[in-house]
Amino acid sequence: MVTHIPKLTRRDFIRMSGVTAAGYSLLPMLRANNVEAQSKVTPRGGAELCIFIMLQGAPSQMDTFDVKERPETPQDFDIRTIKDGVRMPVGTMPRLSERLDKFAIIRSMEFWESCHNRGTYYMQAGRAISPSRLKEIPSIGAVLAYEHLERRREGDFLPPFISLNVRTDLLVGNGMLPPSCTPMGLNARVTPPFVLPESEQATFEVRRDLLQRLDREWRGVETHRGTIFTDLDDYYRSAYLLSDPKAADVFTIKPEDKERYGQINYVFNHLGNACVMARNIAAADAGTRFIIINHGTWDLHSDIYDKSKTLNQYSLNNELDLCLANLIDDLESMSDAQGRRLIDKTLIVVIGEFGRTPGALNDNKGRDHHSEAGIAVLAGAGVKGGRVIGATDETAAKVIDPGWHKERSIYPEDIQATVHSVMGVDWSKKITNTPSGRPFEYTESLSPKGPMEFGEISELFA
């Protein structure tokens, strides 16, 4: 039996973006939204893909990228000055310490939330939860998917927005944007449903053929909505695309990758698998624009330095160190057909939903939630490696030097604007015809503390 991979024309895709990914449940929001630019900002561009690693549970800034030597800090963190006074916990992050020139660190982060659900929502939506708008607010991934829909090409077999390991109740979806912008949510710890074992491929072909024959009875029946068999084809087409062996390759973890990205897959983590998949997605260049990866939980309220616990600062730092360093290395060494290095067209963002309490550990030998200081790490797509933006006080409790042109702490909204900018999207745009009637600003200008002007962190690039 010949494997039939349907080829999509551009027109097919335009139709599909409305119909196919929607399947047969077309929703009212399918129609294009009124998008308008508010002011003149010039997106930087350069990135084709953003890999957004969410350190869920909130990482401890003073035990990671804003490391502080305090009485409670374990000796084997081996904190050393790497260059230009930048200190790193070499003991727990040896690989990243060696690669300091490949990524930038922001140490002047501040956050609006200090509760996980709300904070995780904020990181994805770029604004606070508003119950009346919850249904319509899309994730930044969906906005990027939406902005890039027009650039879908024939042969793009992957959806524009993919989430890996994001806990199902924490994932922000497409909101009011078309269903084609919905994240394809996968668990990297298991093989995705569409990756069939080779032994099953032939059976699948037989079954698909049978299914199509059983439905053939209806082929050509005309209704006032057109020929129904076309709709049926549309529904299956985007899913059939995933039966492309290339899709299976993207999501299959090869033994050598497993080796390199480590077996240290903790209870809910599997960061290694997710990073391998993200790298493969970048290399496949098959239409994906945003990947969100969940890593954690970093919520170490107790026994933060206790190596006997599965999750502790060592194990989490180690895993992030190994996976992020490998991801950066791989993207650096791989090039696309035009000879462009993948790292130069892929933006990597690593961030948690807030920071943790500085100073002495709490009664349970852990650290609690802290919103007034935190870290973010960015790499690729023109981000200048080795750069450190901002500084906190001696315990990492408060920002004392914002380190960028706006001369205030950096907020999640600024990160969001930066991602938009690098992905070539005007972050000041807004959609006016929302279901609630309230305009949706790509970067919300009404912060929890009132109106603020958020924008790109240009210091990362210059």
Added chain:
Amino acid sequence: MKRSEVTGYLNIMLPPKRTTPTFLLCFFLILGWGFQARGEPAQPQATEESSGESEVPAAPETEAPGDAEPLVPLEGEELELAASVFAANCAMCHGEDGTAAGDLNLVDELWKHGGELAEIEKTIREGAPGTKMTPKADDLTDPQITLVARYVKHLALQMHGMTPEPERKAATELTDQLAARLPPAEQGEVIPSDSIVDHYIFGKMKADEVPYAGLCSDGEFFRRVHLDLWGRLPDAEAVREFLADTDPNKRDALIDKLLWIEPGGWGGPPEDEQEFSKVLKAGDYVGPWQVDDAFVSKWRCFFEDLFRNKYTYAGVHYFSTAEGLREYIKLFLQHNLPYDFFARELLTATALSGKNSGPSGYLIRNAVKRGGEAHHEDTCDEIAVNATQDFLGVNAQCISCHDGANHLEKSNLWLTQRKREEFWRQAAFFGETRIFSASKDSREFVLIDGPTLRQKPNWRGDVGYRMDAASTLRIPRDATAEITPAFLLSAEAPSQGSNLREEFARMVTSDLQFAKVIVNLIWAKLMTVGIVDPPLEWDLARQDPANPPPAPWTIQPSHPELLTVLAKDFQRNNYDLRHLMRIICRSRAYQLSSRFEGEYKPEWDRYYARRLVRRLSAEETYDALAKATNVFGHGAGAKPKVPVRFTTEWTGWAMDLPGPLLENQFCDEALKDFLFFFNRSNRELKWPDSKSSIVQTSLLLYSDLVRRKVLAKTEDSRVGTLLTQDPPLSNFELVEELYLHTLSRQPTAYEMAEAVKHLEEYRDKGLENLQWALVNKLEFIVNY
């Protein structure tokens, strides 16, 4: 009505001119909006006019130059002509309705080459250099260019409107796509029954000369009513029996059986639970703790979704209270308690621990607790928002932060007239309700009436809803205002010295709106779309046909009189949910076919002129897979049952699963993912929805979860059982059995021929392939 007459109607029914009510509505709203944005006082009269052209001259003084372009709406033949010119010359690039992506989009308000009429004309005439937009001056006449330019503006303006009745619109789309593939309706005229439902539904269609679909076939009805009332596919054997049954009243009898109504009324749960289970034929008898009652299971899930019964929310754990509420809902359904009694219990329960008082879970679920501290007024706000929506259908979320005026003009007339102060007064009914836990980490809650527990520095032992309390969820309150309780709908104050919550519960449940809301919710579940749509977004200023709202607003419900009559009937019948479901299911309106022969107009769906197809819920989809294949476990080395609840209850049905978090601990990952991707409610703010996605399709087409269920070698699997019958079944019998078990219908002659051909070629594997194909047919995951 004969079929030929239906077609005849169609010709007559075609209106001579296409009117554009949506367009007019949007036009005025934008006009009103424009005034406001320029700092002028809102001019409500601008939205009250019904004639567009007369209003336009009033605007110029307030309009900026260039904005005052007279927008003459395209109508009738002119509109049709414009549409045809656009379709022939522009649609291939810009899309039929101008919604092509990116630069080609004409309706996104981004006017790269100018958005004034003259500028659009110029772009059409001369093209846009540097793009694929070539000059059209040679192709189109000047009047045509003007017409197309106006049409482009027309398309753009249509985009501004909010989508009224979103669920009806989605259901119409789904039904349109599927209907022609579904079994045909029964022949013959539909004779409306004498029920109040048919009186109003068919009465309105007759009055407006709207044709309607035929009656659905017995097989279709059997599957439909099982899924609607029980959330499960019927047994194959039962389908056969029902089809063979010659009793003319067999549909009514079936409804009563599913609702457990005996002659003379509600039968109640039987003494002998084993007997009960046997008669229900719903699946396994699961032990002395629980009767596997599909009806209770389905509607418990419905109410748990409605009341957002969750085990953990915003860092607060409600294990025992959620458990208690779940049990109480079950009790309510098993014993058919009156719904008003149930609601009063939920609103007035007290508890010394959530576990010991089921109904207390409803209010406790709203506790706002940060770092162990209870925030009393925030809790009152949450209760007010949720109870107002759950029981009165009004979404008070917006007015919990600000007045409705200047915010809700586009969506809700009644709420634009409400002030935040009125919301506070609603919340103040819970000022004396005290919810707390004994210690910071306790998962047990106390719910009593009495002095308020506050953060230590503020402890005053005081009672009531204090306006000077910190607001952690909303815009700060007006600390200087004096707030006393008053009911949002009537401004009624509680009587002196009364228990405030009891007064609130009395006011809520005695209001006809209370009955209307639940009637409409149940109607929406059984009829796919509510008479008020969406069912929890009521606009109370748009309910009474005798007192219509100012134009351009229209009456919100499709059948306001029916809603009122049904609500009053519900009240008279002791708020009996089964009685209500029985009335609806027995009506011919419920039993219409999804298939309409001939040209159908989407607007007829507002009349319920055909059955609107609905997607199965996440739980129903999984349970349909399990039932069709008879494989209740999943994954490699799966357990035969899904463990639910700590130790006492085991079940194979997804519908029985408790809230999402508990599953993290007890539930199979694959099942959890399956339910999530099929959009179950997260019991926070996400109501279950019917959006489909590529992952859903992938799960059905490719996943191990489905592949394993259709294997002959899987223990107890349907395919395996059918293949090992003694004497062996013929290929014809195998196909028929599998169709009955999976799709609850007989195969068509064509399908039978194809399937048998397949079995002859592939033997045993062929039957696995066939069941895989059947669960992947679109009809499998809808109720039609």
